[in-house]
Amino acid sequence: MTKLHSFLPSIHVHPILMIFIVISFLTGTFAELAVILSIxxxxxxxxxxxxxxxxxxxxxxxxWVFGGIMETDEHGNRPVKEEALVTIAGPLQHLFIYFFIYLFSVFQVFPDSIIDLFLYYNTVILLFNLVPIWPLDGGKLLFLYLSSHLPFKKAYYSILVFSMAVSFLLLIGMLVFYPFTLSVFLIWLFLLMENRSEWKQRHFVFLRFLLKRYEGNNPVKAVQPINVNSDSTFMEVFSEFMRDRKHSIYISYPDERRSLLDENDCLRSYFHDRLYDKRIGEVMDYVL
Known part of the structure; x- marks a missing residue:
């Protein structure tokens, strides 16, 4: 029993889902909501x-309605392929649900009306989660693609700005061009607010990404050099760090000298030695 309890996740209900539960009771659509939540x-x-x-x-x-959020500390410090598998594992379940729907239909386990609800909402939820907006699965896959080609900070900031812009445009477009639907309005508003909240915490997320690297939790597929000027700040250097890479930092001085600083020395100078106000060129004096 203890082992089973340690494996099962802790489940929480988002406040916006509570609103939908109340709406479902008032409108007599609790069966639809039950189908949605099970999917x-x-x-x-x-x-x-x-x-x-x-x-x-x-x-x-x-x-929450049409999706959920798995809270984990592993954001950004696992291999890209590993995070991609965890992300894809959600949409993959919908294929199994289609198979179960087929069996339920063949053996007439549920009435046709319930089967139709499962079929409809399984498709809607699958397609909705593949929309390339953070924190939907489509947005996470887009972020993983960006972060495998761009520095982590740039990729992360880009996906948040893109997601806020798209959510806002969809929200406005729905209000202007389509009849008002409270449930749809709340969903797009929720996504906009989630991205806004994530944007406010972007510096914390980036620092956590750096701290995990400092602690040695950084998968390495390749070594990639970074060229910086001696008057660059730590954050300017860290902004070039990429996932699944280890960086050799080449520092160029005004007198055309060059020196090499290891990524670990740079991170240690920031997190352990707390040389926050120093330029990267000055760090060599402390390292040596």
């Missing part, structure tokens, strides 16, 4: 199971 929960179990297979530290799963 969402199964979707999130896919993410969770794959994360546990990779021994991720998962705090909890937060459920």
């Amino acid at each position: 969402v929960f199964y979707h999130e179990l896919g993410h969770y199971t794959m994360a546990k297979l990779f021994k991720w530290r998962v705090d909890s799963i937060i459920l």
Whole structure:
């Protein structure tokens, strides 16, 4: 029993889902909501199971309409391929749900009306989660693609700005060009607010990414040099750090001298020695 409890996730309900539950009671659509939540929960179990297979530290799963959020400390410090597998594991569950729907239909386990609801919402939730907006699965896959080709900070900031812009445009477009629907309005508003909240915490997320590297939790596929000027700040240097890479930092001085600084020495100077106000060229005096 203890082992089972340690494997099962802690489930929380997002406040916006509570609003939908109240709306479903008032409008007599509780059956639809129950179908949606069962599909969402199964979707999130896919993410969770794959994360546990990779021994991720998962705090909890937060459920909201048409999706959920798996809270974990592993954001940004796992291999890109590993994060991609955890992300894809959610949408993959919908293929199994289609198979179950087929079996339920063949053996007439549920009435046709319930089967139709499962089929409809399974498709809607799958397509919705593949929309390239953070923190949907499509947005996470887009971020993983960007972060495998761009520095982590640039990729992360870019996906947040893109997601806020798209969410805002979709929200305005829905209000202007389509009849007002409270549920759809709340969903796009939720995504906009989630990205706004994430944007406010962007510096913390980036520092956590750096701290994990300093602690040695950085998968390395290749070594990539970084060329910087001696008067560059630590954050300007760190802004060039990429996932799955280890960096050799080449420092250029005004007198055309060049020196080499290891990534670990740079991180130690910042987090351990706390040389926050020093320029990268000055760090060599402390390292040597």
